[in-house]
Each structure stands twice: as structure tokens, then as C-alpha cells.
Amino acid sequence: MEYLSLAGILLGLAVLIFISFKGVPIIITAPLAAMVVILFSQMPIVGSFTGPFMTGFTNFAKNYFLIFLLSAVYGKMMADSGAAKSIAYKLSALASKFPGNEKFVAIFSLVIVNSVFTYGGISLFVVMFTMVIIAKNLFEELGIPWRLYTLVSLGMSVYTMTMLPGTPAIQNIIPIKYLGTTPTAAPILGLIGTAVSLVLGIAWIKFQLARAEKLQEGFLPTGTEISKVVLKEEKFEEMNLLLALTPSIVLLIVLNLLKQPAVVALFAAVMTCVVLFYKKYVNMIKTMSEGANNATMAIVNICIVVAFGSVVSASAGYALVIGALDSIPGPPIVQIIVAVNIAAGVTGSASGGLGIALESLSQKFLATGINPEVIHRVAAMSCGGLDSLPHNAAIINDLGVSRLTHKQAYINMFMLTVVTPTIATIVVAIFAMMGVV
Numbered sequence: 323m324e325y326l327s328l329a330g331i332l333l334g335l336a337v338l339i340f341i342s343f344k345g346v347p348i349i350i351t352a353p354l355a356a357m358v359v360i361l362f363s364q365m366p367i368v369g370s371f372t373g374p375f376m377t378g379f380t381n382f383a384k385n386y387f388l389i390f391l392l393s394a395v396y397g398k399m400m401a402d403s404g405a406a407k408s409i410a411y412k413l414s415a416l417a418s419k420f421p422g423n424e425k426f427v428a429i430f431s432l433v434i435v436n437s438v439f440t441y442g443g444i445s446l447f448v449v450m451f452t453m454v455i456i457a458k459n460l461f462e463e464l465g466i467p468w469r470l471y472t473l474v475s476l477g478m479s480v481y482t483m484t485m486l487p488g489t490p491a492i493q494n495i496i497p498i499k500y501l502g503t504t505p506t507a508a509p510i511l512g513l514i515g516t517a518v519s520l521v522l523g524i525a526w527i528k529f530q531l532a533r534a535e536k537l538q539e540g541f542l543p544t545g546t547e548i549s550k551v552v553l554k555e556e557k558f559e560e561m562n563l564l565l566a567l568t569p570s571i572v573l574l575i576v577l578n579l580l581k582q583p584a585v586v587a588l589f590a591a592v593m594t595c596v597v598l599f600y601k602k603y604v605n606m607i608k609t610m611s612e613g614a615n616n617a618t619m620a621i622v623n624i625c626i627v628v629a630f631g632s633v634v635s636a637s638a639g640y641a642l643v644i645g646a647l648d649s650i651p652g653p654p655i656v657q658i659i660v661a662v663n664i665a666a667g668v669t670g671s672a673s674g675g676l677g678i679a680l681e682s683l684s685q686k687f688l689a690t691g692i693n694p695e696v697i698h699r700v701a702a703m704s705c706g707g708l709d710s711l712p713h714n715a716a717i718i719n720d721l722g723v724s725r726l727t728h729k730q731a732y733i734n735m736f737m738l739t740v741v742t743p744t745i746a747t748i749v750v751a752i753f754a755m756m757g758v759v
Contacts, residue, residue: 327639330362339713352630363637378632379625390621392588397445398613403599405566410435436477442570443490468545472734476523481516484702488578492673495584497698500684508699511750518746547725569594628674654690659704667708676705696754703747710739
């Protein structure tokens with residue numbers, strides 16, 4: 323029965339990926355995929371949906387809704403005030419200062435912009451809409467193939483999400499609940515992972531640019547669809563870079579220096595936006611309301627994949643997989659990498675997979691005697707590997723916003739958000755076994 327259940331998990335995952343490719347919302351595909359797992363595992367249908375499915379959904383919402391809410395409101399306030407665009411324009415203007423290397427500098431400057439946004443606590447979904455306008459103009463002006471836009475994902479969901487010490491990303495906050503650590507857990511390991519990711523990422527960017535040059539490829543044809551879209555770029559008053567960055571600086575100080583919970587740090591960032599930018603909002607209440615609506619959509623999408631993952635974790639096939647962890651050759655840290663990657667891959671969600679893995683395995687990990695800070699950093703980095711398979715909601719949304727297809731541009735996302743962080747995690751694990759924290 324365990325092997326039949328395992329087959330159901332694999333088939334359910336295939337269903338999740340295939341239907342997501344067809345553009346069906348995850349809120350519909352996840353229950354269908356869960357049904358496949360339930361049937362193959364011979365679990366009670368109603369009891370599984372009212373039990374593990376809804377328990378996984380509600381528990382994730384209970385634990386992290388406020389973080390998503392404040393993060394989305396904060397991101398929307400940064401966008402509507404013009405602060406986010408001010409940061410983006412000032413940093414992307416670097417491209418013109420390096421004649422002969424404009425294309426590489428243009429792409430890497432957008433990587434830096436993404437890094438500043440996401441490390442500063444701005445919601446990934448807000449970043450997508452802000453970046454595509456700036457990137458489209460820059461790529462068209464410099465003749466960079468639009469399919470290479472996805473190269474900027476290096477700064478969006480790699481090191482700022484799970485590696486840099488003190489990041490307010492939810493993936494860095496979740497382990498605190500289970501391990502009693504802090505957002506700056508294992509800082510040296512995090513910096514090593516960041517360095518590895520940047521080296522590999524830059525190498526891939528240069529490779530893709532050289533390949534495009536060899537093919538004499540320009541902005542078109544992959545920019546055809548984005549060119550048909552009238553991108554809405556509202557007028558805004560560009561502000562001083564330090565002023566624009568102040569709310570993010572406040573967030574990081576409150577979170578890491580004052581050691582306050584993420585909810586408090588995000589609230590402080592929101593209030594800083596209110597104080598500094600209140601004259602720049604056409605309707606502040608509307609901005610906050612739209613941010614709250616964005617949060618609702620984002621957390622429901624993640625909760626629904628967590629719910630699917632909870633059904634998987636309640637199945638006999640999952641128990642078979644977890645039981646096999648002890649037979650994996652090598653040190654216990656390898657089990658952490660494998661277990662978290664499996665959970666993230668099954669759910670297509672870094673935060674969802676990390677939550678599921680730590681909920682069921684954190685005590686097992688702690689019992690190995692590994693430093694909790696090391697577990698925190700390695701587990702967080704591991705959730706940023708297989709989560710970015712094609713059915714990942716952020717991947718689908720980013721490709722949709724940029725009017726690119728998986729066939730045209732997913733390869734960059736795969737190399738930068740699956741392969742790169744996986745290699746970085748392995749390197750970090752080696753250093754951890756040498757006693758580095």
C-alpha cells in the first residue's frame with residue numbers, strides 16, 4: 323500500500339504541474355491533486371479534506387497571515403509613494419556608466435534592484451509589477467533579448483530569500499518558531515551561500531548574453547508580446563535614494579538590531595511610510611486596502627499548496643519517504659537538505675514546504691545534535707531549491723506579467739533559482755560540517 327500511495331503522490335504532483343501549465347489557478351489544481359493522493363493512498367475522502375487538508379490550510383494562515391498582510395501593505399505603500407520606482411530608476415541608471423558592458427550591467431543592475439527590494443521586505447508580487455516596466459524600457463533600448471528578463475530572478479528569490487543574514491523574508495522567519503533561532507542565524511554560512519550564488523549567477527548571465535550575441539538576437543522576437551501591452555507607468559516625483567530606502571532600513575533595524583518579531587518590524591516599516599510619504603499618496607486608505615487584498619490572494623495561494631502538502635504528509639507514501647531518510651548515506655545534514663527540498667518540490671512553495679518539513683521533522687533534526695542555527699540556515703536554503711519547479715505560483719505569475727512562456731524563459735529561472743541555490747546549499751553544508759556557523 324505504501325508504494326501505491328507513493329505512486330499517488332508522484333501522480334498528484336504531475337497533475338499539479340500539468341494543470342498549472344494550462345493556466346488553471348492553484349486554488350483549483352491543489353484540491354484535484356490532493357484527491358489523487360487521497361484515492362491512491364486509500365484515505366477517507368471527506369475526512370482527509372476536513373482533516374489534514376483544512377488543518378494545513380488554517381494552521382499556515384494562523385501562523386503567518388499577519389506577516390503576509392503587513393508585507394503586502396508595506397510593499398504597496400512603497401510602490402504608490404514612488405519610493406520603489408525611485409530606487410529602481412536610480413540603480414538601473416548605472417548601465418549607462420559602463421560603455422561596452424551596458425547589457426551585462428543593465429541586467430545585473432536589475433538584479434541589484436530586486437535584491438534591494440526583497441531584502442528590504444517588499445513583497446515579491448509587488449516587485450514583479452514594478453520591475454517589468456523598468457526592465458522592458460531598458461531591454462528594448464539596449465537590444466537585449468526579452469527572454470533574458472528572467473535572469474533578474476537571481477536577485478528576487480535566491481540569496482535575499484533564504485541566505486542573507488537578517489532577511490525579513492518569510493522563509494527566514496518560519497524556522498524561528500521551530501528552532502528558537504533568530505533571523506541572523508548562522509551568518510557566515512549565509513554569506514558563503516550568497517557569494518556562491520552570485521558567482522554562479524553572474525557566470526550564467528554572462529553565458530546567456532554571449533550566446534545571444536552569437537545568435538545576433540535582439541529584443542524581438544521574444545519581446546513581441548510585451549510590446550503589445552501598454553504598461554501603466556504613472557507619473558511620480560522621484561525622491562532622494564536614502565529617503566526612499568528609509569522604511570526598509572527601519573524594518574531591518576527593528577528586526578535584527580532591536581530583535582523584535584517580524585510583525586513588529588513590518589508594522590514599523592508601514593508607519594515609517596505613513597510618516598515620510600503621506601503627502602505622496604492620492605488615497606492612502608485605498609493603497610492600504612489594495613495591499614491587504616494582495617495579501618489575501620497571496621496567502622490563500624500558499625495555504626492551498628500547504629493544504630495539499632499536508633494531505634501528502636498524512637499519506638503512507640510520505641511516511642515511506644521519511645522512513646527512508648535514515649538510510650541516506652552521509653551525515654545527518656544531508657537528511658535536512660533532502661527532506662526540505664522534497665517538501666518544497668511537492669508543494670511548489672518554499673514557505674509551504676519549509677513549514678511542512680519543520681512541522682514534522684524539526685525535533686528529528688534537533689535530535690541529531692546539529693547546531694540549531696545551522697539547521698535554520700540549511701533548511702531555509704534548501705526550501706529555495708526544488709520549490710521553483712514550473713508549478714510554482716511566483717514563477718507562473720512572473721512569466722505571466724512579463725508575457726513570456728515557460729519554453730522561452732523558464733531555463734533561466736531553473737538555473738538561477740533551482741540549480742544555483744542547490745549548489746550553494748551543498749557548499750554551505752560542507753562548511754557547516756567543518757564547524758563554520
